[in-house]
Amino acid sequence: MGTEILEIKNLEKKYPGGFGLKIDYLSVKENKILVMIGPNGSGKSTLIRLINLLEEPDSGIIIFNGSNMLGEKVDRIKIRKSMSVVFQEPLLFSTSVYNNILMGLNIRKIKVQQRKETFNFLIEKLKLDKLLGRNPKSLSGGEQQRAALARALILEPKLLLLDEPLANIDPVLREELRSDIFDILKSIGRSTIYVTHDRNEAMIIADDIAVINEGKVEQFGKKDEIFRKPTSGFVAKFVGVETLVEGIIFECRDNVCRIMIKANNKRQSTDITDNAGYRNGQNIEIFVVADAKPGEEVTLAIRPEDVTLYNVHMPHEMSSAMNSFTGVIIDIRDVGIFKKVEIDCGFKLVSFVTQNSIERLGLAEGKNITASIKASSVHLFKS
Amino acid sequence: MELIWEGIKQAFILLFSGNREVYEIVLLTIRVSGTAVIISMVIGMSVGLAVGLNNFKGKRFVIAIINTGMGLPPVAVGLIVCVLLWRSGPLGLLGLIYTPTAMIIAQVLIASPIVAGITLAAVQQINPKLKLQALSLGASGWQVLWIIIREAKLPAFAAVMAGFGGIISEVGAVMMVGGNIKGQTRVLTTATVQMVRMGQLEIAIALVIILLILAFSVNLILTLIQQKENKTWAQRFWR
Numbered sequence: 001m002g003t004e005i006l007e008i009k010n011l012e013k014k015y016p017g018g019f020g021l022k023i024d025y026l027s028v029k030e031n032k033i034l035v036m037i038g039p040n041g042s043g044k045s046t047l048i049r050l051i052n053l054l055e056e057p058d059s060g061i062i063i064f065n066g067s068n069m070l071g072e073k074v075d076r077i078k079i080r081k082s083m084s085v086v087f088q089e090p091l092l093f094s095t096s097v098y099n100n101i102l103m104g105l106n107i108r109k110i111k112v113q114q115r116k117e118t119f120n121f122l123i124e125k126l127k128l129d130k131l132l133g134r135n136p137k138s139l140s141g142g143e144q145q146r147a148a149l150a151r152a153l154i155l156e157p158k159l160l161l162l163d164e165p166l167a168n169i170d171p172v173l174r175e176e177l178r179s180d181i182f183d184i185l186k187s188i189g190r191s192t193i194y195v196t197h198d199r200n201e202a203m204i205i206a207d208d209i210a211v212i213n214e215g216k217v218e219q220f221g222k223k224d225e226i227f228r229k230p231t232s233g234f235v236a237k238f239v240g241v242e243t244l245v246e247g248i249i250f251e252c253r254d255n256v257c258r259i260m261i262k263a264n265n266k267r268q269s270t271d272i273t274d275n276a277g278y279r280n281g282q283n284i285e286i287f288v289v290a291d292a293k294p295g296e297e298v299t300l301a302i303r304p305e306d307v308t309l310y311n312v313h314m315p316h317e318m319s320s321a322m323n324s325f326t327g328v329i330i331d332i333r334d335v336g337i338f339k340k341v342e343i344d345c346g347f348k349l350v351s352f353v354t355q356n357s358i359e360r361l362g363l364a365e366g367k368n369i370t371a372s373i374k375a376s377s378v379h380l381f382k383s
Numbered sequence: 384m385e386l387i388w389e390g391i392k393q394a395f396i397l398l399f400s401g402n403r404e405v406y407e408i409v410l411l412t413i414r415v416s417g418t419a420v421i422i423s424m425v426i427g428m429s430v431g432l433a434v435g436l437n438n439f440k441g442k443r444f445v446i447a448i449i450n451t452g453m454g455l456p457p458v459a460v461g462l463i464v465c466v467l468l469w470r471s472g473p474l475g476l477l478g479l480i481y482t483p484t485a486m487i488i489a490q491v492l493i494a495s496p497i498v499a500g501i502t503l504a505a506v507q508q509i510n511p512k513l514k515l516q517a518l519s520l521g522a523s524g525w526q527v528l529w530i531i532i533r534e535a536k537l538p539a540f541a542a543v544m545a546g547f548g549g550i551i552s553e554v555g556a557v558m559m560v561g562g563n564i565k566g567q568t569r570v571l572t573t574a575t576v577q578m579v580r581m582g583q584l585e586i587a588i589a590l591v592i593i594l595l596i597l598a599f600s601v602n603l604i605l606t607l608i609q610q611k612e613n614k615t616w617a618q619r620f621w622r
Binding site: 049052054077080081083084085087089091093094095103104107108151155 | 510512513515516518519520521522523526530533534536537
């Protein structure tokens with residue numbers, strides 16, 4: 001546990017038209033990166049504006065650097081000067097890149113000579129050395145955002161707020177800039193809130209993650225916790241869980257629970273020699289490592305990369321996985337470098353495999369296949 | 384054609400022969416229009432910024448008034464100022480009628496809405512998020528205002544140029560409130576009208592050429608300031 005540089009408690013803001021933000025608790029640890037992830041319009045950027053005091057909340061507390069910054073006698077400009085924001089748009093002014101980078105320093109009446117080391121470091125890391133004399137209008141989107149980042153980072157803020165800084169940059173440049181940002185943040189060790197709706201970006205950059213949805217924090221915790229142990233269907237889907245199934249805990253022994261889920265498949269196997277077909281309503285057993293009680297209604301979350309596929313004729317004993325299901329492939333489609341394979345095994349199960357696996361196993365729509373999942377790879381939360 | 388050449392020749396003779404009357408006319412023109420444009424710049428830009436950067440009830444109505452003011456006929460302005468400053472008028476006691484001050488007042492009334500209108504349009508075209516960015520950099524209210532003015536630098540200069548162009552070439556209002564008194568309120572435009580009336584077309588052409596040179600010189604200086612690029616010494620300094 002690190003020291004919190006920012007803590008938000010019971011923060012509320014309502015807007016005409018119905019949208020509202022209600023944050024029960026959120027914190028940023030010193031020199032750590034909190035990634036706020038959520039769909040567009042979920043309230044992430046609003047929260048950034050509230051933290052930077054660009055908007056007033058209706059109620060709540062924001063403790064920054066040990067004191068409540070929403071008090072009446074608070075010097076708002078002084079607080080803003082302890083932070084830096086990079087918005088989705090670079091928002092550079094009509095002057096040279098050099099003058100833009102120095103804009104915040106000039107406002108603070110800090111001479112650039114006092115930050116010469118930081119300046120040179122940023123110029124080199126953000127590849128701005130040949131752009132200093134240029135007008136921002138003549139730069140690409142990526143170059144403009146690099147200048148905006150330098151302008152924010154040269155201020156050496158106590159808290160850096162990055163509001164989807166890569167959202168308007170094309171994918172190739174985005175990856176490059178993301179890597180540069182990550183390198184810089186790691187080397188200067190700055191407390192940061194990074195807003196994104198890209199879970200891959202969150203996975204790369206975050207120490208902690210807050211999943212925001214409809215103005216509320218759905219889940220907040222360490223990166224691995226959010227990715228491996230989502231506490232709601234929304235978070236599970238947002239962090240890449242493809243299979244969500246509801247069931248009832250039948251029994252638990254030594255932290256291994258036997259859970260019953262109802263088969264709901266519509267397609268029956270074409271091969272009656274195996275058990276690829278389930279009848280509607282038939283119980284399917286699944287083993288999960290969990291601390292739960294029998295009788296509880298739960299949702300099972302299975303990540304596609306945790307599902308291993310075998311040809312049906314391979315002996316199941318070859319795998320250490322406790323769960324093995326045979327089903328029919330109902331769909332195969334490209335998802336980036338992987339293929340997404342949807343299997344109907346009484347419930348819809350999704351697996352990500354490589355093109356090589358597709359060819360090696362001869363996977364095709366309508367083919368029967370066996371899928372195995374380790375009991376420890378299935379996560380459950382109360383329905 | 385010969386008349387035009389004669390006029391051009393006459394213009395240079397008048398300019399370089401040390402003709403006292405012509406110099407007085409040129410200097411008064413610069414003094415009256417220069418003072419009027421500076422006052423208009425202060426009034427027009429303040430109004431343009433105040434209306435453009437703030438949201439208030441009746442904003443559209445105010446914008447409509449400014450826009451109407453941009454097209455205000457100089458003759459109407461001249462008449463209004465004339466009536467107000469007339470010896471028996473509400474401000475007659477000030478004794479300003481037929482003085483350069485009266486001419487400045489009329490020109491300010493003509494140029495201010497032009498400067499205000501163009502400044503307002505310029506400010507409204509600036510990305511409103513830039514204000515947010517300036518605030519997030521820790522800028523105070525005045526610093527934000529200064530940053531926004533600098534953002535509107537190009538159109539702001541255009542506003543000043545348009546204002547200056549509108550008044551230096553204006554004849555109706557200054558004639559009405561200034562009276563075109565020789566040695567006191569005679570400026571280039573009124574002097575030109577006088578020369579045409581007297582049939583001295585060569586001198587009229589010469590005065591117009593001087594007027595054009597003056598207008599061009601002022602606009603050239605403003606354009607050079609407006610288009611000045613940022614120096615690139617920064618890169619050399621740091622690397």
